[in-house]
Amino acid sequence: MAKAKRSIPELYEAARGGERRALGRLLTLVERGGPDADAVSELAHADSDGAHIVGITGAPGAGKSTLVGQLVTDLVEAGAKPAVLAVDPSSPLTGGAILGDRIRMDDIAEHGPAPGTQRPSTFIRSMATRGHSGGLALAVPLAVRLFDACGYDPVIVETVGVGQVEVDVVGAADTAVVVMTPGMGDAVQANKAGLLEVADVFVINKADRPGANDVRRDLDLMLDLSHMTGQESEHGYRPPIVMASALKGEGNVEVWKTVEDHRAHLRATGQETIRRQNRIRTEVRARLAQAMSNAAEAAMDGEGAAQLHRAETAEISPNEATNELLRQLLRES
Numbered sequence: 198m199a200k201a202k203r204s205i206p207e208l209y210e211a212a213r214g215g216e217r218r219a220l221g222r223l224l225t226l227v228e229r230g231g232p233d234a235d236a237v238s239e240l241a242h243a244d245s246d247g248a249h250i251v252g253i254t255g256a257p258g259a260g261k262s263t264l265v266g267q268l269v270t271d272l273v274e275a276g277a278k279p280a281v282l283a284v285d286p287s288s289p290l291t292g293g294a295i296l297g298d299r300i301r302m303d304d305i306a307e308h309g310p311a312p313g314t315q316r317p318s319t320f321i322r323s324m325a326t327r328g329h330s331g332g333l334a335l336a337v338p339l340a341v342r343l344f345d346a347c348g349y350d351p352v353i354v355e356t357v358g359v360g361q362v363e364v365d366v367v368g369a370a371d372t373a374v375v376v377m378t379p380g381m382g383d384a385v386q387a388n389k390a391g392l393l394e395v396a397d398v399f400v401i402n403k404a405d406r407p408g409a410n411d412v413r414r415d416l417d418l419m420l421d422l423s424h425m426t427g428q429e430s431e432h433g434y435r436p437p438i439v440m441a442s443a444l445k446g447e448g449n450v451e452v453w454k455t456v457e458d459h460r461a462h463l464r465a466t467g468q469e470t471i472r473r474q475n476r477i478r479t480e481v482r483a484r485l486a487q488a489m490s491n492a493a494e495a496a497m498d499g500e501g502a503a504q505l506h507r508a509e510t511a512e513i514s515p516n517e518a519t520n521e522l523l524r525q526l527l528r529e530s
């Protein structure tokens with residue numbers, strides 16, 4: 198007889214007890230969104246425990262995954278239980294590569310390590326958004342909360358690029374790490390993308406390549422400039438720059454030490470609480486925007502269809518129709 202499908206609370210209990218497959222299933226629900234994702238979030242909310250959330254961003258190919266792999270290895274050796282959420286905004290260009298990654302990572306994630314290869318105390322999961330751009334803003338905080346509730350700490354969120362979504366995702370972390378490399382005008386790109394403002398730690402990776410010191414100098418200059426114009430983050434914190442060569446396993450120890458130092462700084466200045474509050478605010482705003490958008494769609498299809506039709510036939514103006522629909526919406530809520 199086929200095993201009965203487990204309920205969300207059953208899956209959640211199993212995941213908290215260390216069952217990787219159950220956690221994988223819950224993450225899939227979170228990724229899909231909707232009422233099931235909300236149910237998971239409710240459960241996780243009660244048990245989440247303030248894991249250190251570390252965001253890592255940088256251009257594709259900068260070496261983020263290589264670095265994260267090093268960091269995770271170090272963390273596990275030090276007795277920690279880290280989780281990695283690799284965020285892949287779906288892209289038609291890189292879909293194939295992402296899919297390849299995804300299968301490999303999920304394989305590890307849900308079935309546990311192949312003998313002698315992977316460490317069981319870490320969980321790596323890639324998450325795609327299936328095209329809707331709002332998806333990330335909703336799913337990432339839920340996934341992070343779930344990892345936290347299941348005892349993972351730190352939770353490392355790796356993004357693939359340096360667009361607005363990535364800046365938002367990483368900017369919502371406790372510690373935002375921006376990875377750059379020599380020779381691609383990375384410092385200038387990062388500046389344009391608004392990453393200088395959200396970065397807490399800079400890593401110049403591939404320091405084994407020529408030009409690493411040039412990137413460092415460019416970045417230093419830009420940080421000086423933002424300091425002079427008063428854009429530097431409050432409490433006298435200037436994001437440190439760490440040189441690394443992730444492929445050779447050089448610099449990762451210093452990267453993590455710098456990340457820990459940043460957390461200590463957040464705590465010492467009371468900013469950890471402020472960041473957490475901002476994170477909740479951002480999450481609530483994203484959820485509210487989604488709920489309003491859903492309600493608007495439903496209103497145009499349902500109760501408000503008549504008003505919409507009157508606007509379509511030019512009997513009333515779009516403005517009037519909108520106001521009438523809005524009044525209906527607010528009455529209902």
Ligand SMILES: Nc1nc2c(ncn2[C@@H]2O[C@H](COP(=O)(O)OP(=O)(O)O)[C@@H](O)[C@H]2O)c(=O)[nH]1
Nearest residue numbers: 257258259260261262263402403404442443444
């Ligand atoms: N030369 C050099 N190559 C590196 C270093 N770190 C990573 N790479 C290589 O850069 C490529 C992209 O690395 P990956 O970690 O997948 O980058 P991501 O796209 O930022 O996650 C891979 O071929 C890595 O082996 C490094 O420190 N030095």
Ligand SMILES: [Mg+2]
Nearest residue numbers: 261262263357
């Ligand atoms: Mg990567």
